[in-house]
Amino acid sequence: IEDLNKMGLIVKIEDIMHRTPICERSKTPIEIIPMQDYYLKQLEFAEDLKKQTTKMKFHPEQHRKLLLDWINSLKIDWPISRRRYYATEIPIWYCARCGEPHVPPPGRYYRPWAEKPPFERCKKCGHNEFIGEDKTFDTWMDSSISPLFITKYTRDAKFFKKTYPVTLRPQGKDIVRTWLYYTVLRCYQLTGKMPFKRVWISGTGLDEKGEKMSKSKGNVIDPVPILEKYGADRFRFWCAQESSLGEDFRISEERIEAAGRFITKLVNIARYVSSFPQPRRAALTPTDKWILAELSSTVRRCLEGYKEFNFFIPAVAVRNFTWRIFADHYIEMSKQRAYGRGFSESEQRAAWFTLHQVLKTILLMLAPISPFVTDYIWRKLYSKKSIHTEKFPKPKWDRRYTKYTKEIIEFNSTVWKIKKERGMSLKEPIEIEIPRKLRIFQKDLKAMHNIISS
Ligand SMILES: [Zn+2]
Numbered sequence: 001i002e003d004l005n006k007m008g009l010i011v012k013i014e015d016i017m018h019r020t021p022i023c024e025r026s027k028t029p030i031e032i033i034p035m036q037d038y039y040l041k042q043l044e045f046a047e048d049l050k051k052q053t054t055k056m057k058f059h060p061e062q063h064r065k066l067l068l069d070w071i072n073s074l075k076i077d078w079p080i081s082r083r084r085y086y087a088t089e090i091p092i093w094y095c096a097r098c099g100e101p102h103v104p105p106p107g108r109y110y111r112p113w114a115e116k117p118p119f120e121r122c123k124k125c126g127h128n129e130f131i132g133e134d135k136t137f138d139t140w141m142d143s144s145i146s147p148l149f150i151t152k153y154t155r156d157a158k159f160f161k162k163t164y165p166v167t168l169r170p171q172g173k174d175i176v177r178t179w180l181y182y183t184v185l186r187c188y189q190l191t192g193k194m195p196f197k198r199v200w201i202s203g204t205g206l207d208e209k210g211e212k213m214s215k216s217k218g219n220v221i222d223p224v225p226i227l228e229k230y231g232a233d234r235f236r237f238w239c240a241q242e243s244s245l246g247e248d249f250r251i252s253e254e255r256i257e258a259a260g261r262f263i264t265k266l267v268n269i270a271r272y273v274s275s276f277p278q279p280r281r282a283a284l285t286p287t288d289k290w291i292l293a294e295l296s297s298t299v300r301r302c303l304e305g306y307k308e309f310n311f312f313i314p315a316v317a318v319r320n321f322t323w324r325i326f327a328d329h330y331i332e333m334s335k336q337r338a339y340g341r342g343f344s345e346s347e348q349r350a351a352w353f354t355l356h357q358v359l360k361t362i363l364l365m366l367a368p369i370s371p372f373v374t375d376y377i378w379r380k381l382y383s384k385k386s387i388h389t390e391k392f393p394k395p396k397w398d399r400r401y402t403k404y405t406k407e408i409i410e411f412n413s414t415v416w417k418i419k420k421e422r423g424m425s426l427k428e429p430i431e432i433e434i435p436r437k438l439r440i441f442q443k444d445l446k447a448m449h450n451i452i453s454s
Pocket residue numbers: 095096097098099100122123124125126127
């Protein structure tokens with residue numbers, strides 16, 4: 001300013017307000033300096049990529065839009081070189097005289113700034129001195145080719161042909177613009193094909209208030225102490241039942257603890273069921289047929305969810321069935337029969353058979369979500385081999401009996417409510433009419449509620 005003043009070039013001096021970008025961490029102003037860098041062409045591939053992505057199935061389908069929106073928003077090619085110390089080195093040497101870039105033969109990792117170049121003379125001017133590149137790649141430059149690495153691209157043609165494109169890319173919503181997009185771009189550029197058949201995109205885990213976790217905000221929840229306190233099965237079960245696939249979810253220890261109570265409930269149910277023998281066959285009563293019908297419809301629901309990789313569906317279906325139908329109603333309805341109090345041997349065996357059938361199927365349905373506790377119970381009760389070598393159960397029981405579910409739940413709840421209102425214990429005798437529709441279950445219902453005829 002002094003120099004300008006001396007030369008008489010200053011017209012006026014005034015204060016103005018202007019925006020200055022600052023560093024996210026240190027908060028110091030950022031100075032923008034134009035520099036030469038490497039770019040990977042992407043704009044000219046955008047239309048092709050959009051067409052190609054229709055070959056991949058998205059779970060959930062609505063998250064396809066995240067990728068398409070990103071492709072549509074691209075304005076420049078992808079700058080791939082960085083001035084960082086810890087990253088993948090860019091394998092290029094430059095002629096010290098004419099600057100001609102030289103790329104070494106493929107097949108191994110190069111560190112051009114530290115190694116002797118694998119060339120004798122410059123291919124352009126014949127000079128014999130080279131300068132190694134000291135820049136590194138953007139981190140997504142090599143994480144974007146993981147599907148090529150695992151399918152042995154350029155290393156084993158037969159294996160590659162058999163395994164590429166790979167079945168599934170599971171990943172978070174927050175890296176669609178980076179990991180997913182760059183993988184699609186790079187693999188398409190190299191192979192002409194999409195890298196995956198299916199893309200699975202989960203939501204983001206937020207803090208208790210629904211805010212994104214970040215180091216600078218200090219609201220990051222460390223999963224390790226939670227895993228140590230509640231165990232992997234409870235944590236996994238909580239995670240599966242907390243939100244439908246693709247939706248963001250809040251992480252709260254209270255909710256993890258609450259969701260984990262289902263695992264305790266399951267262990268208690270297994271302990272009860274394990275106190276009875278396992279008959280190979282039995283003449284089923286209507287109550288048994290009813291719970292097996294509900295079981296079949298739960299298996300179907302689980303299959304639908306697993307086919308979509310949406311673990312929310314089986315987690316909720318198994319919990320509701322196990323806790324709210326099997327434990328609350330069937331186990332209570334069949335208890336006197338299972339203990340043989342006032343029932344024939346055949347009826348008792350039918351209860352034992354059904355209890356074990358249902359427990360086995362619950363374990364199989366839940367095994368992908370809570371693998372440890374289900375395997376533990378399975379090996380204790382049913383097999384020397386792991387539950388994870390078993391086939392998924394089929395909905396093999398007649399589902400027509402599910403038409404009674406609503407009435408059964410309503411009737412039982414009514415009886416419990418009346419007894420509670422009258423200050424009676426659940427075992428005390430009560431005079432109440434069993435609805436016509438539920439007559440086929442009356443023997444179990446009478447025993448369960450101690451219903452006496454007037
Ligand atoms: Zn040269």
